Amino acid sequence: MRELSFGEYLLSEELLEAIELIGFRSPTDVQSRVIPIVLEKKDVVVKSQTGSGKTAAFAIPICQMVSWEENKPQALVVAPTRELSLQIKEDFFNIGRFKRLKVSAIFGKAPFVNQVRELKQKTHVVVGTPGRIIDHLERGTLDTSQIKYLVVDEADEMMNMGFIEQLEAIISRLPNERMTMLFSATMPPDIRELCTEYMNSPEYIEVENQNSTLERICQERYNVEEEQKLELLRDITVIENPDSCIIFCSTKQKVDEVYQELHRYHYPCNKIHGGMEQIDRLKVMNDFKTGSFRYLIATDVAARGIDIDNVSLVINYDISRDKEGYLHRIGRTGRANKAGQAVTFVTLAENKRFEDIEQYIGFEIPVKDRPDKVNVGQMEQEFLKKISTTPELKESKGSKLSEGIIKLHINAGRKTKMRAVDIVGTLCNIKGMTAEDIGIINIMDISTFVEILNGKGEMVLEVLQKTPIKGRLRVVSKTDR
Numbered sequence: 001m002r003e004l005s006f007g008e009y010l011l012s013e014e015l016l017e018a019i020e021l022i023g024f025r026s027p028t029d030v031q032s033r034v035i036p037i038v039l040e041k042k043d044v045v046v047k048s049q050t051g052s053g054k055t056a057a058f059a060i061p062i063c064q065m066v067s068w069e070e071n072k073p074q075a076l077v078v079a080p081t082r083e084l085s086l087q088i089k090e091d092f093f094n095i096g097r098f099k100r101l102k103v104s105a106i107f108g109k110a111p112f113v114n115q116v117r118e119l120k121q122k123t124h125v126v127v128g129t130p131g132r133i134i135d136h137l138e139r140g141t142l143d144t145s146q147i148k149y150l151v152v153d154e155a156d157e158m159m160n161m162g163f164i165e166q167l168e169a170i171i172s173r174l175p176n177e178r179m180t181m182l183f184s185a186t187m188p189p190d191i192r193e194l195c196t197e198y199m200n201s202p203e204y205i206e207v208e209n210q211n212s213t214l215e216r217i218c219q220e221r222y223n224v225e226e227e228q229k230l231e232l233l234r235d236i237t238v239i240e241n242p243d244s245c246i247i248f249c250s251t252k253q254k255v256d257e258v259y260q261e262l263h264r265y266h267y268p269c270n271k272i273h274g275g276m277e278q279i280d281r282l283k284v285m286n287d288f289k290t291g292s293f294r295y296l297i298a299t300d301v302a303a304r305g306i307d308i309d310n311v312s313l314v315i316n317y318d319i320s321r322d323k324e325g326y327l328h329r330i331g332r333t334g335r336a337n338k339a340g341q342a343v344t345f346v347t348l349a350e351n352k353r354f355e356d357i358e359q360y361i362g363f364e365i366p367v368k369d370r371p372d373k374v375n376v377g378q379m380e381q382e383f384l385k386k387i388s389t390t391p392e393l394k395e396s397k398g399s400k401l402s403e404g405i406i407k408l409h410i411n412a413g414r415k416t417k418m419r420a421v422d423i424v425g426t427l428c429n430i431k432g433m434t435a436e437d438i439g440i441i442n443i444m445d446i447s448t449f450v451e452i453l454n455g456k457g458e459m460v461l462e463v464l465q466k467t468p469i470k471g472r473l474r475v476v477s478k479t480d481r
């Protein structure tokens with residue numbers, strides 16, 4: 001079969017170039033089915049798993065369709081968790097990098113005022129969790145008058161988390177003249193109802209990728225007593241010696257307990273659970289993504305939608321609270337067509353629940369014998385060698401996109417009445433610069449950040465040392481903030 005290419009979708013050069021630099025060669029199944037329909041401005045309901053490339057399936061056409069000139073938000077993406085919101089924001093940012101799209105993420109447990117400030121500036125796409133979106137709507141800090149595209153992502157999870165009423169409240173405040181896209185891994189009746197109620201004759205697309213995801217993941221089960229789990233965990237990690245591994249536990253206490261144990265044995269590890277501060281959670285996820293440690297011990301907070309490449313092993317230290325959760329957890333491995341491995345510990349008490357999972361995925365997961373101690377002993381040296389060497393850091397998806405882009409800091413901001421037009425005016429007066437070379441401008445209280453594209457940053461930096469902006473010379477420096 002002929003391989004599809006993104007070039008067939010009549011996307012702008014700016015988008016095609018970004019997609020290529022991100023490393024997407026050809027559309028995934030869900031993308032090839034969703035992108036053309038969305039570009040025709042039809043509502044869609046898409047049943048597909050996380051890991052199928054669904055984020056780009058809505059982000060690519062939205063980036064294509066939004067107008068850069070409009071200052072108010074044109075697309076709103078509602079997602080169940082903060083982590084997923086940030087992930088989606090990053091994907092939009094990368095895809096829209098050369099179109100210079102501004103994307104804001106708004107979610108709870110993060111300072112409200114900062115989000116208000118961000119939303120006051122030019123923003124093309126807003127991604128957020130339902131509660132915080134409502135807060136902004138109620139306080140009038142999120143202008144929805146220009147919203148033309150609504151995405152509801154992971155709708156089933158949103159239902160599970162009890163967000164249905166909030167979701168309806170959000171939808172009721174959006175313009176009727178809009179497109180709606182809904183993505184969900186499962187399609188329970190209440191989601192179908194939601195679609196009938198709020199969507200305009202949507203096309204239903206079902207992407208049969210569940211099996212292929214499952215087929216790529218080697219799944220195994222170990223029967224174990226609760227008090228032997230720590231020992232089994234150590235043995236399995238020695239034998240499998242993964243490059244990167246997520247260990248899922250049912251509670252934060254368990255996460256702490258497993259973390260302490262692995263830490264004691266000098267595993268390069270860290271933990272994430274809902275009881276941690278948001279800022280710490282983000283840092284942990286980022287460090288895990290870039291590969292600065294190999295073992296992440298997590299509650300289900302980390303199971304949904306989070307895009308981490310190359311997780312070689314998922315261990316369900318406790319089984320997931322529901323059967324869908326099992327798929328989401330193991331879906332952290334075997335992503336983007338790579339092979340993966342998932343191991344589940346099952347106690348006698350969990351037997352029945354595990355059978356439900358097996359029924360759900362449609363096959364029985366083979367039971368493995370506990371690793372032989374002699375084998376474990378033989379593998380120990382190799383294991384110790386790996387955990388004591390620092391892993392090679394992975395490049396982020398956006399890193400290639402940032403080549404040729406320099407961010408400048410100017411020591412003037414809103415308090416000195418600096419506006420985007422002042423910056424653009426000055427920059428466009430510099431010989432060799434056009435509006436196309438100016439990236440995202442962020443005006444804070446006493447600072448302004450501006451991106452200069454196309455390798456012209458150093459030149460602009462030099463010129464601005466001697467060129468006044470809004471009537472005065474400013475301190476301008478390079479920054480990576």
Ligand code: AMP
Nearest residue numbers: 024026027028050051052053054055336
């Ligand atoms: P998602 O289902 O959106 O979470 O995406 C799963 C993974 O697939 C992410 O790591 C994406 O960056 C990656 N991905 C998305 N689209 C493509 C594509 N066309 N080619 C290769 N990888 C992709």
